[in-house]
Amino acid sequence: MTFQVTAALAAASMIALAGCSSLQTSRPDGVGSLAVAEVGSFHTGGRTVSLEGLPIKQVRFTPTSPLTRLDPNGEFAVEQMYTQYVKLAPQARRAPYPLLMWHGGGLSGVTWETKPDGQPGWQMFFLKAGHDVYVSDAVERGRASWARYPEVFNSEPVFRTKKEAWELFRIGPPDSYQDAAHQRAYADTQFPVAAFDQFMKQGVPRWLTNDDATARAYDALVQRICPCVIMVHSQGSTFAYTMANRYPDKVKAVIGIEPSGAVDPATVDLSPLAKVPLLFVWGDKISQTARWQSIQAPLKKMIAAVRDKGGRADEIDLPGKGIIGNTHMMMMDHNSDQVAALIQDWLVAQGLAAR
Template sequence: MRPAMAILCATAAAVLSGAAEAQVLKEFGSFHVGGRQASLSGYPVTESVFTQGAPPTRVDPNGDFEVEQMYVQYLIPEPQRARYPLLMWHGGGLTGVTWDTKPDGQPGFMQYFFRAGHPVYVSDAVERGRASWARYPEIYKTPPFFRTKKEAWEQFRIGPAYATDPARRVATPGGRFPVQAFDQFAKQFVPRWTSNDAITQRAYDALVEKVGPSVVMVHSQAGNFGFRAALNAPGTVKGLIALEPAGAPAPGPELDRLTAIPMLIVWGDNIGSEPVWVRQQPFSLAFAADLKARGGDVEVIELPKVGITGNDHMIMMDTNSDQVAGLIEDWMRRKGLLRER
């Protein structure tokens, strides 16, 4: 640990109590990983006023830029119960805030697993949050998409009918999402680009290489990135936890590379209420069946079938998220990913 960090942690006496036992925050920090230098030339120089009352400033868009990088924040507990760091990868149109404090103010998965003794690495993928953007269309070739609140409310299975007036929104009966905090959740939405999968995969692969042996937890769009990262570094990814993954590798011989990696796939409730998940879920189920047939160690948990009901797409934000996290923690124990007490 760097001296300044040691002094800060010791002085602050940063102790968090929670899921398993008290944990001291041994170290925290952040870094960017992946990316490349891009150079632009031949674009016109303009003038712009950067702040009210200031004179116009010459703006030259030509030059060198760092692009396609990923941002990562980490929290290291003491003692550590987990054998490997836990990397948390968010879904489409979202950032690492997915795993942080929940929209209703309750602790999220990042805090839960830190308190259970896991070093946690929470990333903002390429183009998201603190990873930063790149110029469009000079570097990003397609325009960004922005998620509406209606799309999130209905597609994420929070409820069957969205309305601008919160009092008129129809929530899923028995649903676990804290609907009173939905507008707060919507503040997390960020633009996404559909043309950036390849560069995002490279950044995730670079993160796995930098951190080393680790367990990867993915959500939604990150499902494909997590499965592909395991295929690209099967000796480094020691476990993979996929929460409602949007897609999975097609069954085939390349899955032989994954047979030694324990995998857990978790699906929530009311899948049949939203067409996108009726289409998406079979991909991960077919992947799991093929991997099992090849001798792989993959477990699929459909929460309603184990008596946990009402979960939507944002499982880590639901009011019973600790119960689901405990189920995941138990799976990790059974797979030898935790140290014996």
Template sequence: MNVPLAKIEQRNVTISEISSFHIGGESVALSDQPRFMMRVAGEGMAREVDLNGSYVTGQLYANHIKLASPQHTEPVMFWHGGAMTGVTWETTPDGRPGWQWLFLQAGYDVIVTDAVERGRASWSPFPQIYDTGPVFRTKEEAWSMYRVGARQSYDARVPYSGQRFPVSGFDALAAQLVPRWTTHDDMTLDAYQALLEKVGPVHLVAHSQGGWFALNMVRRVPHLVRSVVVIEPAGAPRLEQDDVARIGDIPHLFVWGDFIDEVPSWKKYRTATDQYREMMATAGRQTREMDLPAMGIRGNSHVPMMDDNSADIAALIVDWMAQNPGSAK
């Protein structure tokens, strides 16, 4: 099935306000930490550094861009995936406008976030506050998990046939990768909830691990989510019937790229997500799946917001959001 692609109108954007802030978290005091003398700036004099005292932990970062004349009441909020930050949405690795700009052109105020312990959210001392160490993503793992190509093809940089990720920008993508912790789900959900309580309701667009957080969050604060778009979510929670009743008025869109059968982990993530979607659909709730290859749009990687047709995929989502604005709460 070939689907005609909508386009986002190339229009001038007038911005009324740009703000950024941190939200969530708590203060944690440390004692019995070392004191030592060190030079902390260039050729400056050494001074005492005392690591005893209070630290903020568990916060996230948000950047909010407001249009002078938005065409929609609620903003679009973007959540990134594992080992990534809000840079995911800002500019593609090969320098094209990212979804942050495209959704502004579509008339939405836009909020881009860095999750707990990622990017501008900062992170806390280990092992004094974080009780486990970080996980780092290699370029080889990114090449295969983002489904640019088979892992054994990384050295030669041979992508899957028909691949739409701009391979010339792969090193720029790898430069964005940050350490992450695998034990902070509750902390992250708490911070995301605090953010939604501050700025919601929103249209939530989330990628990969962020998609897993988003599908959990709609159960927590359904009144703060107008619609939810999950781009290749890394799994989904197991729903109960009362969950379906509470979140059923929230339109759900699931977007999947190509080459999923090439990576066993992604087959498992999709199976879990399909179970969530099918339970919603069986109950007659508002869900849609955009299986891009099945729609005749072939070659998309795990990061369609960076692929060479990223503007086309954004336009499909904008069109769906216009048709499924969500119920007023």
């Protein structure tokens, strides 16, 4: 039976129909295979809110349906987080703990799935490396859904322009994007530039006032799944380091893919975090980008504080290793498997994976 593992619902249906405990799967191009035991999903976190005093309307739910009374007053479930998982069959599993993949700002769990150019992403890479993989959509993102503004979310959503993504993610230098017809990428960029518009379709609204709700949902996820290893990208990093500092017995390692949020050692005791192996992976041209130097500086401060407490905080500087052109979205870059292999080697060295 051949199918793509990231098609979670279709996969789950086929497993159920097969009535078997595991399912051998293969890529359409015939490269590699997976023995999958279970594909599924769940929500964590969230709360119930009650709304009242909102106007009642008459609406049509489909073009041909009759007018229906819509009453927006009552109880709602809000601030939940979504997680999809793929569990390997025991004979295929080569990691003692599941790998949790947490995305960055204005993005969702799609970050880790099929790349914008159609090639397999890191979800598939690490499944094939023997990890059970859990990919989340945080509060307000993707399949986690969002809530009414301003009744529940008390600030308006923000959206990322193509220009901001192009330049912030270091696909091209500052002022290198005007519009789709006038864009200039770095000559050595590893990002699949022809798939940039496809990548931008992954963008979702983001609120700047939901960190507490998001932290509670991640806490509930850690309580449900861990012990685990967390791989986190960009804005999601603050939550990962906070969880590791809170639960060093549950979080066995944190892999920061260009993290953009740190825990400040001036205000938080990082002694627990020093018990958790940390890896930081940095792409190219950070030293040439003032904004990224300012983003990186608090992380460097946290790394130094963890090391001062005797903790392990390793860094992979890709250009320092002669690997040139990687962007902030290195899990989507042409050489993403090369970068993932370095991370897998680190996990093996920590006893958190086997070859």
